[in-house]
Amino acid sequence: MNYEVSAFDDLTPRQLYAIYHLRVAIFVVEQACAYQEVDATDLTAQHLLGTDVTGQLMAYARLIPEANQMARIGRVIVNPAMRGQGAGRELVQSAIARIQQLWPATTTINLQAQVYLDAFYRSFGFVAVSPAYLEDGIPHRDMVLKL
Numbered sequence: 001m002n003y004e005v006s007a008f009d010d011l012t013p014r015q016l017y018a019i020y021h022l023r024v025a026i027f028v029v030e031q032a033c034a035y036q037e038v039d040a041t042d043l044t045a046q047h048l049l050g051t052d053v054t055g056q057l058m059a060y061a062r063l064i065p066e067a068n069q070m071a072r073i074g075r076v077i078v079n080p081a082m083r084g085q086g087a088g089r090e091l092v093q094s095a096i097a098r099i100q101q102l103w104p105a106t107t108t109i110n111l112q113a114q115v116y117l118d119a120f121y122r123s124f125g126f127v128a129v130s131p132a133y134l135e136d137g138i139p140h141r142d143m144v145l146k147l
Contacts, residue, residue: 001050001051001052001058001059001082001087001090002050002051002052002053003048003049003050003051003059003091003094003098004048004049004051005046005047005048005049005063005098005102006046006047006049007046007047008042008043008044008045008047011047015047015049015057018049018056018057019047019049019057019060020037020038022057022060022077022079023037023038023060023075023077024037026077026080027075027077030080031138033136033137033138035136041062041064041074042062044064044065045062045063045064045074046062046063046064046065046098046102047060047062047063048060048061048062048063048091048094048095048098050087050090050091050094056079057079058078058079058081058082058087059077059078059079059082059087059088059090059091060075060076060077060091061073061074061075061076061077061091061092061095062074062075063095063098063099063102065102065103066110068108069103069105069106069107069108070106070107070108070109070110071099071102071103071106071108071109071110072109072110072111073092073095073096073099073109073110073111074111074112076088076091076092076095076111078091088120089120089123092120092121092124093124096109096124096145100147106147107146107147108144108145108146108147109126109144109145109147110142110143110144110145111126111142111143111145112135112140112141112142112143113126113140113141113142113143114138114139114140115132115139115140115141116139118141118143121143122143124145125145125146126143126144126145127143127144127145128141128142128143129142129143129144130142
């Protein structure tokens with residue numbers, strides 16, 4: 001898979017369409033969760049796109065700079081056609097590496113993990129820093145990776 005990172009203003013209309021199409025398909029339709037999926041964070045985030053050889057979006061994450069040498073990974077998704085093939089692992093590894101490239105002073109990466117993915121994120125060194133809580137009706141947990 002080919003990964004590239006772009007600021008919102010540098011995304012093409014087709015890339016933006018592909019991002020929103022995949023995010024809504026997963027977070028709103030598949031997970032049956034009605035919420036405002038497109039938000040203002042899109043405007044300040046770096047958008048990590050993983051595409052196949054045809055240019056189709058297969059994996060995606062938002063990389064968000066935060067205060068105090070922190071960054072956040074959000075909206076982590078893998079196209080259903082790529083599930084079970086290691087694409088999620090590749091995406092998170094790429095997100096961590098890109099954060100370190102974009103913001104070298106970063107010491108901590110935060111994320112809100114769906115609880116069922118707890119072990120997956122722990123395999124990268126993330127640790128839980130909150131009990132489980134409901135976010136839009138789905139159990140989540142805050143997790144942190146110290147770099």
